[in-house]
Amino acid sequence: MTTASSSAALQIAITTGEPAGVGPELTAQALAAAGAHWPDARFTVLGDAALLADRAQAVGVDWHALQGRRITVEHHPLGVPSQPGKLDAANGRYVLALLDAAIDGALAGRFDAIVTAPLQKSMINDAGVPFTGHTEYLAGRTHTPHVVMMLAGTGQRPLRVALATTHLPLKDVAAALSVAGIVDTLRIIDHDLRRHFGLPAPRILVTGLNPHAGENGYLGREEIDVIAPALKQANAQGIDARGPYPADTLFQPRYLTEADCVLAMFHDQGLPVLKYATFGEGINVTLGLPIIRTSVDHGTALDLAGTGRADAGSLVAAIDAAVSMARHRRAA
Known part of the structure; x- marks a missing residue:
């Protein structure tokens, strides 16, 4: 894994997870609420660009205004259009594509850490990909035995x-x-x-x-x-x-x-x-792992998706931990 320059900004990837869940909107809320909380970090948000803009708007976040020097979107197209709270196995491989892109970027040294929003395990399995969970998948993709x-x-x-x-x-x-x-x-x-x-x-x-x-x-x-x-x-x-x-x-x-x-x-x-x-x-x-990965402590909360009632506190904490861990690793 390539080591980033100690003087460069920390690069943090955020995978937005299950498109029918709260991940996309919580990502927008967390980054909007944080403001300049992480001045030494830059964020790459992985997901469908139109979906992210739509879910951000639904919870009162101007997604386009939020993007700029510190926040960019890496577009990955949905398999099929997604509605809040309505699962579709046709998007199972889309969710894995976000995770794979983040892992590959971290292994290549492009990202100093990755933060993962929740996904729905059943949708990935229903898409024909055996999947136990983030932890086990990260171990397999990074060839980490334990x-x-x-x-x-x-x-x-x-x-x-x-x-x-x-x-x-x-x-x-x-x-x-x-x-x-x-x-x-x-x-x-x-x-x-x-x-x-x-x-x-x-x-x-x-x-x-x-x-x-x-x-x-x-x-x-x-x-x-x-x-x-x-x-x-x-x-x-x-x-x-x-x-x-x-x-x-x-x-x-x-x-x-x-x-x-x-x-x-x-x-x-x-x-x-x-x-x-x-x-x-x-x-x-x-x-x-050979890379840094943090996540939220909750699931996709399908009943809250699109309502604006989901709390972004755990995702803010996960981003905060990823930045802190990346700082410690870089200083080591």
């Missing part, structure tokens, strides 16, 4: 929750956990918190898998056989990872004040807590 999904809240003491497994049925989680896998996950978290978030010595708290962290094997042995040995190996590599802790008591201020990130064992163990605390202002970050 990536980590991390969601983060914003504020003075941001809550960060990473996942040892991502989009798996609950019945498959235990079998997917391994000592080597958890060690690699902790290594990625430690590395990227240092490189992209400017944390010199990240502190990671790790949950158990079972209720009460297995209760000494009575409620399961994954803590004894997998998680604790992984923590021992990670500690030997200089990673400050502690646990395993019962997930039902770990998410308290007295513990979280000592943590830069919590590693949860599965999707619905850690993310409901984070989303309850930060929904609408949280972000999704994919760690371990």
Whole structure:
């Protein structure tokens, strides 16, 4: 990947996601509301130019006036015309084309980071392309064997929750956990918190898998056989990872004040807590990639598309994080 000049403006790509969802209008609202908030950044918005102008107008944003020296549109035509809230699988490949263009641009050094608006997984699958999610697709397209999904809240003491497994049925989680896998996950978290978030010595708290962290094997042995040995190996590599802790008591201020990130064992163990605390202002970050990628913490919100009632706060936070991460990477 080509490295951009340290004196050049940061180049941020924004993919506008599912055209029937809130992504296009939130992009316009976020960039309009931010104004000069990111003076060292330039934005390339990927999407159908007419669609973007139409959705911006629907929520009171003068899209043409917004464009200029800092904001440009990279036009990708829709498969078929799109209406707010009405899904059409004929646009599934359009959504992937936006993502592919952003990934290719980032890998080539054209973009310092990419920010992704939400997409509808079912539409991509219905278009004939097997698709599990942004995280897995980014890993495949960048030939990255192991990536980590991390969601983060914003504020003075941001809550960060990473996942040892991502989009798996609950019945498959235990079998997917391994000592080597958890060690690699902790290594990625430690590395990227240092490189992209400017944390010199990240502190990671790790949950158990079972209720009460297995209760000494009575409620399961994954803590004894997998998680604790992984923590021992990670500690030997200089990673400050502690646990395993019962997930039902770990998410308290007295513990979280000592943590830069919590590693949860599965999707619905850690993310409901984070989303309850930060929904609408949280972000999704994919760690371990050769490129920087952030996203919103919500879905396509088809019921809100085109109404002007969707909140752009999460997308603003995702853009803010992408710019900040790109600054840290460039300074490293």
